[in-house]
Every structure is written in structure tokens, then in C-alpha cells.
Amino acid sequence: MDQKLIEIRRRLKDEFAFYSRSAVKIRTKSGDVRPLVLNKVQQKLDEVVEAQYKATGKVRVIILKARQQGLSTYTSAKIYSRISQMKAKKGLVVAHKADSTRALFDMYQRIHAEMPELLKPSTRYSSRRELVFDKLDSGLIVATAGGDGIARGETITHCHLSEVAFWPVATAADNLNALLQAIPNRKDTEVYVESTANGMTGVFYELWQGAVRGENGFIPFFSPWFDSDEYREPVPEGFERTYEEEELAELYGLDDEQLMFRRIKIAQTSREQFMQEYPSCADEAFITSGRPVFNPEQIQELLRNAPEPIARMAVEDGVLREHPRGELLVYHPFDPAEVYTIGADVGMGVRDGDYSVAQILDSRKRQVAVWRGLVHPDYFADILQALGIHYNTARIAPENNNHGILTAVRLGRDLAYPNVFTEVNEGKLNDQHTIAIGFRTNVKTKPLIIDRLRAACRECEIEINDKETLREMLSYIVNEAGQMEAEPGNHDDCVMSLAIANHCHEGKFTPIHVTDDFYIEAI
Structure with missing residues (x-):
């Protein structure tokens, strides 16, 4: 192999942006199959992942995402690139429901099917739940959250846990704990936990808060909805900003097309639903399920401007x-x-x-x-x-x-x-x-x-x-019985x-x- 090919092979292994646009093909929203050229949000995530990998030799990242920013696609392609180019690696994909599990596995299979022959590893078999690379002694399996004993007895090196905030409540904590225990704390292991938000409770919220506090080894990654260039709508003649839109434009640097997208989405659903599915900041995504005691907008603003301790x-x-x-x-x-x-x-x-x-x-x-x-x-x-x-x-x-x-x-x-x-x-x-x-x-x-x-x-x-106090105030609610308390799974010590x-x-x-x-x- 000449020096030029050696350099290309090195870049394919070490530079994911180069690998993705050269070797990975995905199905776009319009139905076309095209190379994966990283968008702005995917590039931001890749920078975080690579920085952690270079610093520690492993990846532990929790991803709080807005709708359809391509972060599940990025994670799928990233894990495939690792297990298909390294020996003795075992990947696991877990989604919140069966059809989502199938959709993710279809993405992995499409990436494999469209992979150039130079990079496609030898495959012993591929079923509806497993992809095995025999000569590398590597592979990938998929599972759906909700069952008992996911990955028990397995040693996983690369893990993609999808929509964790929507895993069945009864088994979510046990399943997540079992999965994390199945991944050895050593180099060349990677865990990606990604989800849209689903209230201020549950294992995803707890893992996110622990990552924000720097307590659990995970790095929190968030990208606001307006980082996605496609989230725009044409501005009609006579468009005028509301007072709230003026504030948002000044705070986040939004233009009228982005504000129009936001206005249409809110009209189709609700303001609260938009904040959860298209958050502008991480704390905004976690909308309480009860009636908040304190003004959420005021607390969100205080959180955005909260100082670090001196x-x-x-x-x-x-x-x-x-x-x-x-x-x-x-x-x-x-x-x-x-x-x-x-x-x-x-x-x-x-x-x-x-x-x-x-x-x-x-x-x-x-x-x-x-x-x-x-x-x-x-x-x-x-x-x-x-x-x-x-x-x-x-x-x-x-x-x-x-x-x-x-x-x-x-x-x-x-x-x-x-x-x-x-x-x-x-x-x-x-x-x-x-x-x-x-x-x-x-x-x-x-x-x-x-x-x-x-x-x-x-x-x-x-x-x-204090940010912890403010976050507790966000999750302090009036429940159905009319009592004021922390939303289940949260604390109220700072509030009290x-x-x-x-x-x-x-x-x-x-x-x-x-x-x-x-x-x-x-x-």
C-alpha cells in the first residue's frame, strides 16, 4: 500500500468527519440516500466526543437533544465506525420501543450495506437483531428497553442508549444500571445516552443532572434548536415580532425566519410542548408535569444568568x-x-x-x-x-x-x-x-x-x-391533591x-x- 493510501486509511480511522462523508450513506428526510456530511450540531458533538476520547481514552456522553437534529444518526455512524475498524468490540443499541429499535438497527444495516468494499468488514451473519463481523470478532446487537436483564452476562464496549427519558418507568433504573455495569471502565469503550426531555423526573433527568454537576463521569451535551439551519420558515408580509420574540431574538441572536418557525410550531402544539421538544437551553427542556409553584420563565432567566461560585x-x-x-x-x-x-x-x-x-x-x-x-x-x-x-x-x-x-x-x-x-x-x-x-x-x-x-x-x-436551588424551584409543583412538593424523583431541600x-x-x-x-x- 503506497503512502497516499496509508494516509487516507489513517484519516478514515482517526477523523470521523472525513470518514462519514467518504464512507457513510444515510437516508435523508426527503428519502434520498446521500453521504453523511456532518451538520453544525453533529460537528459540535463530534468535537466534544473527540476531546473526551483524546483526554481519557474513552467516551461517556449524555445528549439532550431537540427534535431531528441528526444526533441519533451521528451516534449510529460513530459506533459503526468503531466496531467495524477495531478488533474484539461489541456494540449494543437499546431504544425505548420496538419500532424505534428496528429503525435504528435499519440505519446500522444501511450504513453497512452502503459501505465501500475497502472498509466493509467480513460479515458472518446479520439478523433482525444482530450484526456480526467474524474476522474482527466484533459485532452489534439491539434490544428494546422494558424487558428484564438487558445485557446481563455480556461485556459491552460500545453502547447507544436512545430516548432514555421514555424508557418504561418500572424497569428503566434497573436496566440502565445493568447496562452501565456491563461496560468496563477502560480505554476504547464508549457510551452514548441520548434523548429528548420528558419532565423533571426519571433516570435520564437524574443522569443529566449528575453530568451537569460533574458527579458521574458523563459529559453533558446540548445544542439548542436554532443551531439547526433547517428550522426556519418564510416570513409573511407584515410580520411583526411580539415582545417575547424581541427578547428571544436579543438573547439568542434569532432572525425573523427562526421566530416564524417557532411561532408556527407553537400554534400547532403549545408553548410548553415547543420548549420540551425544541429547547433553547438545557433547563428549558425539562418541563414539569405538574403545576409549577414558581414562575418558570423567571426561574429560567435566573438560571441563564446564574453566576459561578466565587x-x-x-x-x-x-x-x-x-x-x-x-x-x-x-x-x-x-x-x-x-x-x-x-x-x-x-x-x-x-x-x-x-x-x-x-x-x-x-x-x-x-x-x-x-x-x-x-x-x-x-x-x-x-x-x-x-x-x-x-x-x-x-x-x-x-x-x-x-x-x-x-x-x-x-x-x-x-x-x-x-x-x-x-x-x-x-x-x-x-x-x-x-x-x-x-x-x-x-x-x-x-x-x-x-x-x-x-x-x-x-x-x-x-x-x-445557586443553580441547584433554581433547578429545585423549577421542579417544585402543586400536585393533583393541591399539595406543594417536589415532582417525584426530585429534591426540595434547597427550596425548603x-x-x-x-x-x-x-x-x-x-x-x-x-x-x-x-x-x-x-x-
Whole structure:
């Protein structure tokens, strides 16, 4: 083989964009069979995949997609390119229902059938669920989500999991866990999890949030609908933008043809359906199934503009110190002249995966910092004491329900923290009044503090910077029974602790500082 052919063969193996347009043929939306020339969205994904592969030797990517951007096509061609050019590789494709499984496998078979002879591996057999490359000892099998024991006993190297948000709820978690366990954590293995969104619950949403937080080894990939050049419609004469369209155009750089496409799609379905299937940002895609408590548009805007923490800190030996993996995310610098309030929601701890959260507000109701972690209720009191002392002996209001009683009593009695929120419980007739340490959340007080937080958000009286808090607010709903709670599969620890902090805050005000020249200066 001469040097030119060697170079071409190298490019076919190492440069997927070159491989796809030279060797892969797909059926287009118009029914034609054409080479796969990567579109803008596919190019963006390929850059992310290749960067991760070069850095780690493997691929773990979760893809949140809009409708028909070609990302399933990209994934199919990418996996085929790997298993058809490497020895001892086994691919698995799992879709949410049988006809989707067949459609994906048909795509793999078409790619194989149209492959140039130079690149087409020897095939022992190809059935309706399996493609085997005998000389390479590689191959591909397909399955449909919903059955028990998918891939049990198998060792998979390349995995394409499609429309995971729509996998049957009863078996989705077990199937996904089994599949991920079947893939060894070593080089030259690849996992692609892709789906459109389906509410703020389920295994896809949880995996996406874990990827966003950098907790599970997956890289999150999202591309908005307007990255697809075909999502345009001719603009009729006399077209005028609405106020909302003006804002979107300014925010995302949209033109009138893109706005017209959006307008027509909304008219055909609904605004909420458009946001789910054609999202402009990742958080917009996850529409709640219940009635949201907080204004979704306002929370989405806050999420888009949410700052990164200026520091991370951890409690070590009873003192707050900067730490790269600390549980305390800091959004405003500490001010020795400030007055701080801390609201706390107490979780069960490590065994139950139930978070404890402390929200720290300053006098202007700015969310200064958030502590979120898995600790036992008794130790959470020590955490709160350290936070309170650091923040100028802040007023601390721990929730005293259930296991929160242990936190509240330890903080106020055993540790003798001097500034704990207390409530007076009136006795009946001749009974004496009692003083309760902390805040009691019940059927009467919960609607009160949530409504106050909702009003504070609506009137922009509170500044919320933490992304995790904002995401919880998006999934906090009124259910069919009229109760306010987190949508199933989500948390509300950040919401409740913020509601307690807001409720126990003594009122928004601007502190005054005494300068060195003894003048009083309001800031």
C-alpha cells in the first residue's frame, strides 16, 4: 500500500468527519440516500466526543437533544465506525420501543450495506437483531428497553442508549444500571445516552443532572434548536415580532425566519410542548408535569444568568476553610459588618441519600452561600454552628421536624449556640407556654413560607444565585391533591431551607457602615 493510501486509511480511522462523508450513506428526510456530511450540531458533538476520547481514552456522553437534529444518526455512524475498524468490540443499541429499535438497527444495516468494499468488514451473519463481523470478532446487537436483564452476562464496549427519558418507568433504573455495569471502565469503550426531555423526573433527568454537576463521569451535551439551519420558515408580509420574540431574538441572536418557525410550531402544539421538544437551553427542556409553584420563565432567566461560585469551603475541625470540593458554595464575599440569616432543612444523611441544606442570606436578602451535603442530623448541628460563627453569629433557623429535632436540640442546648430561632407555643387554658428551638414545618406553616418565598421572588426582593436551588424551584409543583412538593424523583431541600431563611429573615434592609472618618455611609 503506497503512502497516499496509508494516509487516507489513517484519516478514515482517526477523523470521523472525513470518514462519514467518504464512507457513510444515510437516508435523508426527503428519502434520498446521500453521504453523511456532518451538520453544525453533529460537528459540535463530534468535537466534544473527540476531546473526551483524546483526554481519557474513552467516551461517556449524555445528549439532550431537540427534535431531528441528526444526533441519533451521528451516534449510529460513530459506533459503526468503531466496531467495524477495531478488533474484539461489541456494540449494543437499546431504544425505548420496538419500532424505534428496528429503525435504528435499519440505519446500522444501511450504513453497512452502503459501505465501500475497502472498509466493509467480513460479515458472518446479520439478523433482525444482530450484526456480526467474524474476522474482527466484533459485532452489534439491539434490544428494546422494558424487558428484564438487558445485557446481563455480556461485556459491552460500545453502547447507544436512545430516548432514555421514555424508557418504561418500572424497569428503566434497573436496566440502565445493568447496562452501565456491563461496560468496563477502560480505554476504547464508549457510551452514548441520548434523548429528548420528558419532565423533571426519571433516570435520564437524574443522569443529566449528575453530568451537569460533574458527579458521574458523563459529559453533558446540548445544542439548542436554532443551531439547526433547517428550522426556519418564510416570513409573511407584515410580520411583526411580539415582545417575547424581541427578547428571544436579543438573547439568542434569532432572525425573523427562526421566530416564524417557532411561532408556527407553537400554534400547532403549545408553548410548553415547543420548549420540551425544541429547547433553547438545557433547563428549558425539562418541563414539569405538574403545576409549577414558581414562575418558570423567571426561574429560567435566573438560571441563564446564574453566576459561578466565587469560592468553595468546607468545615474542618469546626472552622470554615477553602476547599476545592467543599460543600459550601460562596456567591458573595464575607462582610464583617453584615447581618446574616441561615435557614436549614435537615436530611436523614448518607444512608438514605437525603441532603441537608443551609441557605445563608445577608441583610439585603442576597443568597450569599449554600451548604449542601449528606451528613447525619446530629453532625449537621456542628456544621450549622461553624457556619453561624463564621457569618457573624448569624441567626440560624433549623427545621425541627422529625429527625430535625435532633439537629435543633443539639444546636440550641448541647452546643449552646447563642442565636437560634425559637418559637413560642401557646399552652391551652392553664398550661404553660413552651419555647421550641427551630422552625416547625407542618400543613399550616409550609404553605405560608412557600407563598412568602414565591412573593419575594415575584417582587424581586430576594437574590438567588445557586443553580441547584433554581433547578429545585423549577421542579417544585402543586400536585393533583393541591399539595406543594417536589415532582417525584426530585429534591426540595434547597427550596425548603430557602423558604425558612426567607421567613425568619427580619426584613430586607441596607446596612450602614461607619467609615474611618466617622461619617455614616449607607451602601
